[in-house]
Amino acid sequence: MTRATLQALLSHWWRNPLQLFTLLAGLALATALWSGVQAVNAEARASYRAAAATLGEGQYDRLGRRDGQPMDQATYITLRRAGWLVSPVVQGRLNGVRIVGIDPLTAPAGIGPVRLTQGADIADFLVGNGPLFANAATAGRLPDLQITITPDIAPGSAITDIGAAQRLLGKPGQIDSLIVAPVQPRERPDLADIAPQLVRQSAQGGSDIGRLTDSFHLNLTAFGLLSFAVGIFIVNGAIGLAFEQRRPVVRTLRALGLPLRRLIVLMAAELMFFALIAGGVGVMLGYVIAALLLPDVAATLRGLYGADVSGTLQLRPVWWLSGLAIALGGTAIAASGALWKMSRMPLLASAQPRALAMAAGQGAVMQGAAAALLLVIALILALTADGLIAGFALLGALLIGAALALPIILDRVLAATSARAKSITAQWFWADTRQQLPGLSLALMALLLAMAANVGVSTMVSSFRLTFTAFLDQRLASELYVSAQDATQAQAIIAYATPRVDAVLPIQSVETQIAGLQTEVFGARDHRTYRDNWTFLNAAPDLWDTTFAGQTILINEQLSRRANLRIGDTVPLQSQTLTIAGVYGDYGNPIGQALISEDLFAGLYPTVTPQRFGLRMDRSKVGDFVTRMAADIGIPASQTINQAGIKAFSLGVFDRTFTVTTALNVLTLAVAGFAILMSLLTLASMRVPQLAPAWAMGMTRAQLGRLELLRAVLLAMLTASLALPLGLGLAWALLAVVNVAAFGWQLPMYLFPADYARLGLFALIAAALAALWPAWRLARTPPADLLKVFSNER
Amino acid sequence: MNAKALVIALLLPLMANAQGFAGLGSDSAGFSVPAPNPTFDFPRDHGPHDDYRIEWWYVTANLRSADGTAYGLQWTLFRSALAPTGGAGWAAPQLWMGHAAVTTPTDHYVSERLARGGIGQAGVTADPFSAWIDDWQMTGDMDALQMTASSPDFTYDMTMTADGPLVFHGDNGFSVKSAAGQASYYYSQPFYDISGTLSLPDGDFAVTGTAWLDREWSSQPLADNQTGWDWFSLSFDDGAKMMGFRLQQTDGQNYTSATWIAPDGTATAFPNGAFTAAPLMTHTTANRDIPVRWHVQLPEKGVNVIVDAINPDAWMTTSVPYWEGPVRVTGSHTGHGYLEMTGYE
Structure with a gap:
């Protein structure tokens, strides 16, 4: 009996190879992206661990x-x-x-x-x-x-x-x-x-590579997770469709006496078998993805954080296992709904195949309620969340809530448009689109998530780049930095440089405690370099005037957040009490920092003399100056830092990061495009009875095909317009909640409309490409097939 | 086994199980070898002899605080050469190891330091005399020394003044260690008065007492069949002193040697067998059975005493572990001293 049952069940896939392919490919893709990202992360973390073990990094103070x-x-x-x-x-x-x-x-x-x-x-x-x-x-x-x-x-x-x-x-x-x-x-x-x-x-500060690089890995993990979610949507769609189509088989088998329990066990076993195959393929694909990404990731990590990461991938059994586990787990999640529905189905329920959830009714109400609940939770978390866990909960609630709300919103929009349509064809088109929505909704949810993830992550990465380069401009405003080895050399540098450059800015600092926190206090010379370049998160009026007059102090964001200090608060420094006039962003610095005037610094710390200098000069003269200084007073080039060199290096690092981000963007969009293709293909056969009357009333097959294409692009456009705010919400949560919780500073969020427009265009192209083949097939449907609809009793 | 443990094993062959260093006993590999009838040249010979494989400056002291509590103190600097000659700076072949300890009747505090020769972190200069590793140091001249050490548990700062002459062991400082002829150069200054401050976890204590400095260097310290030793430095209340050691051999036999030091510093050496030391009671410390009560005899000088450890748990938890602590002497003579026991693996 078991054997016969299995044969009956498996024959479905035999007759619907496309569905089987969708199931396996969706699962394999989801697993591949997830395990690929995990492999990259695992490789990097293994490298950090090796460094910690053999070099003591992050274990000891230095x-x-x-x-x-x-x-x-x-x-x-x-x-x-x-x-x-x-x-x-x-x-x-x-x-x-x-x-x-x-x-x-x-x-x-x-x-x-x-x-x-x-x-x-x-x-x-x-x-x-x-x-x-x-x-x-x-x-x-x-x-x-x-x-x-x-x-x-x-x-x-x-x-x-x-x-x-x-x-x-x-x-x-x-x-x-x-x-x-x-x-x-x-x-x-x-x-x-x-x-x-x-x-x-x-040890807990600057040198802990693991902590420093967490934000980078967080990005990758977020990508992996979203891709996996998108993949699971595809799988869920495929499984749901297969179950609906197998209702007659199920009814017949049960009528023949097969116990429900055994039927469910067999169907679950069948799916787990597919999951294992797809998981295995996925892990192998993941290995390929990881191997392709790793050199860029390694270069990024080394450039950004100085962390050495192996550029070659090792096969680690742990992610073979975790890849298979996540494939099985994902299948279980995707199939549980369908199996549960089947277990509650009356023995002789109508065997009429109903394409997935065609009967909206109560299901849509439930879904809408769940979406509303999740979005309210997301809103509450957005206002209150201040930890890492709450930040991730916010991300989860926002994304799932929005995905669940998508079909309902689309349905309302289509209903409204349909009501305004004038021509018969337009009315039919809108009504037909609306009628198709449930079958496409899972694919559209996948597209929504993929696009939102792209918008969110690229906003975050681009904001980070913009902030960081602005920060470099602010902090590395001088064209050349020179370090002295001792006070004599310092004097020699001042004497040599003063007549030759526009300005010599001494850089001097002491390490002290402010509000009980380790803080580096800098004494700065009154110069337009500071006035022109520094930007503040919070600023009192005339802050440079009051600071250079020795009345106020400027502090970095880390100190402000950790010690809960704001503008107008006072802090004691040696014998002085100073009012805080500004808070500036200080990205990547683990400790507190403060800035006071050069004169005040000299009064408070008379023993500290500057040994580093920022030199302002025409950019084109830097190379010449370094060469001549080496020849004239013997300060070697190794004691100088050329600002342009640092900036070029930093930008190079960011470009590597973008390579990785772009590659992942393309992959997630491809997965979403694949979901649309598969949904359209599975719907196509069911669509014939719906299209036949339109054809019979005079629309050509070519017209119908074009309308199919248009429909896909329209739905993608609607989805994209919803994905944009969702993606921005995601970016905000990453920058303002998750980043603050993880690292103690908030990155300002910038918008990149051109990027979003390009992404939207990609999504439309992906949808159009996905719809092209089904539309073409429709246009080429033999008239006989369309005629058959009317001859068959349906 | 990590690099450090191996370095340490190399550094102090004498204190590790000699079986594990078979080559060291007989093969002097280009190093100088002690020869009979030495002539010492001071102060130069208070300094290091880089052409010998191993060497030490070894101070032990018996101290009392104002309330009569007995304390023991150790300050040791070992030199071990990887090669008789070699490079400079980091490449210099000299390695240094310092051990410092303070023993109370109930506690035993130990600290260890390691350093490379050639970079200034550790070393010995003969004139003016200075022996140091990190912040631990012993400076002055042989008649008046200042000695300090520190650790997370204790610090001490001591002044030592010699009240007698240097004493040469064996045959005028040529000390034979085995029947096969292994030997070292060995002299002592056992007549130090010492005073200073011990800073311990339970407070600072002003202490006074007596101290004993050993100087020894060699390139082939132990015979192949010798596994460890028991070394006694005893100061009797009548002013006489005695140094005796017993080298344990794998055949169950011992090789012993002793020096009797009259109150005026006159030394008499005794050959193998004259001095005997027999364990009477063992104590389990650091999972080893260690003899902490000994029956010590030197019949020719009428010595027939019981030697008891003041703190039986004076186990040196250093890279190469051993037992070293102050002792009390009763019997034919009374007094105090120090006991070192190695090879109890």
Whole structure:
């Protein structure tokens, strides 16, 4: 009986290969996008973990020079001899590989290559003859060096003894940072007393790559999840349609005595079997997607955050399993409604096939109520949400609510248009479109979600880019930055540059506490560089006048949010009490920051002298100036930073990000287009009886075909017009809720109408392409088929 | 096994199980080897001898606070060479290890430091005398030293003044360690008066007492069949002192050696067998059975004493672990001293 039943059930797919293809392809695509994105994320996170494990990144506090330059090795000895338990690290790049030199004797336990197995190796390692340790891929990039292959080492990194690293990198006697052991002796002098040029960076702060890159991975995950949701809509449509069409078979089987329970089990098993096949294909496709995206993702992460991520993908069993699991889970979600409906179906219910949910009635009311409820929840969350979980709940409620509301809104719009239609053909067209809506609604929901995701994510990424480049303009307003190694050099730079450039702006700062929070206070010279370039999130009138007069202080957003400080509040600084006159955005900075006038700074911190300078000059003269300064006063180019270079680099990084975003945009739109195609194709056969009368009354098949095409484009246009506000809502939730909860700063939201217009056009093209084949088939339907409608008793 | 553990294992072969370092016992691999009838040249010989594989500056002290509580204190700097000669800076083949400890009747605080030679983080200079690793240091001259150490648990700052001459062990400082002839250069300054402040988790304590400095260097310290040692430095209330050690061998036999130090500093060396030390009671600490009560005899000097650990849990939780702590002496002679036990793996 089981065998016969299975045969009967499976024969449906045999006779409807297109439906089977829709089911499998939808599921495979959904799984592919999801597992591809997961694979990229997993690969990146594995790289961070390897870096944390072998380099101690994000585990220990570090000391480094305030100006980011390497410190003298003598500073290390001074700290050790004063009782500070610190361990030196030197790093740099060789053929693009990050070379990290450590001192195994003082490094915290667990840092460093872990596969040294012979004592002789250690001796060699320590006396500087020893090898570098790197994974196989990295070793290939350093062909001239002796490398010990060690799979655990973070990708793109090679570890060696500090002495060997200093020699390889041409940094003799230099140290880049000091790892601070978590437990220190009972008594030791303050850092400010023995090494005032160093600052302590907390392990939780700037160096935790995992946290820094979370926003990037959040974007990818959001994409993956939305693509998966879109795919599940397709699957749900296919399954629902198949169930409706198999009603006669089900009735017959049950009438023959097959127990309902067994029937449901068999149908569930059949679907799970398909899910496994589609899941397997999906995971393989996901691997391809991930492998194609990973090099760009790796380049982005390295450029944005300095995080080294393997550019090649490893097959990890965990996402094979998670890919299959999500395919099974998705199928279960998509099929549960249909199975539940079947379990409640009376034994001899009408076997009349009804295309999916043709009887709107109560279903539409329920759906409308659910949509309204979710949208109200989204509204409440939008007003109150302040955590990461609430932020995601907001995203979920907004998207699902909007998707559920879509068919109802479209139906109302079509009803209204239909009422205004004058000509008979137009009236028929609108009524027919409305009648088709339930069958297309799932595909249209998929399109809505895909477009909203595109609008939302590209708004977020573009806003980030715009904000960040504006921020770079603000912070890197000077054309050239020069660092001095000591006070004498600083004097030499001032004396040399002053007559040769438009302005010399000293950059000086101290680390202190404001409202109990770690804050870096800068003293700035009154210059139009600040007045012209800085933008504020909140600003009191005349803030530059009052600040440069030493009466007020400007603080960054992080400090403002964390200490709950606003304009007009006062903060104590040494002996002074200053009023806050402005709050500025400070993207990517983990700690608080404040700015006061140069004179006030000199009064409060008389011992601090500036060792970094921003030089304003004509952009075209920068290269020349650097060359001459090296020749005239011996300040090497390595002590200068060219603003144009940094900006070009940053923009290059963003372009990589856009490559990834665009690729994912195209993929999600393709999935939505596929959904429309499949819906139209499955509807096409059922449409013949509806079209035959129109044909019989004189419309040509070509006319009907054109109208079909027009209908698809019209529906896509309507959907797109709803997707735009939804996408903007999504972007707002990502920028103003999720980002604030995750990172402590809000990104301003910018609108990009041209991008949206282009996206809308793509959606119309996708819909038109999807409708083209069904319309063409309709136009070529043999008249005999249309005639048959009238001969058959239906 | 990570890099650090291996470095440490290399660094102190003498304190690890000698079986694991078979090559070290006999193969001096280009290093100088101690020879009989040495002539010492001070202050130069207070400084390091880089052409020997291992060397140490080893201070132990028995202290009392005003309320009579007994404390033990250790300050040790070990030098271990990876090669007899080599590069400079980070590539210098000298490695340094410091151990500092404070023992109370109830607690035992330990700290360890490691450093490379060649970069200034650790080292010893003979004239003026200075031995240091990080912020731990011992400076002055051999007659008057200032000694400090710090850790998360304790710090101490001590002044030591010598009240007697240097004492040379074995044959004028040539100390034989096995029947096969392994030997080291070995001298001591056992006559220090010491005073200073101990800062412990439960407060600061002013303390006074006596201290003993050992200087030893060698390239082939143990025979292949020797697995560890028990070393006693005892100061008797009548002013005499005694150093004795017992090297444990895999054949169940021991190799012993002792130096009797009269109150005026006159030293008498005793060959293998004259000195005996037998465990009377063991105590389980750090999952090992450690002898904490010993029957120690040197019949030729009428010594027949019981040596008891003041704190049986004086286990050094350093990279290469061992037992080191203050002891109390009763029997034919009374007094105090220090006991070190290695090889109890």
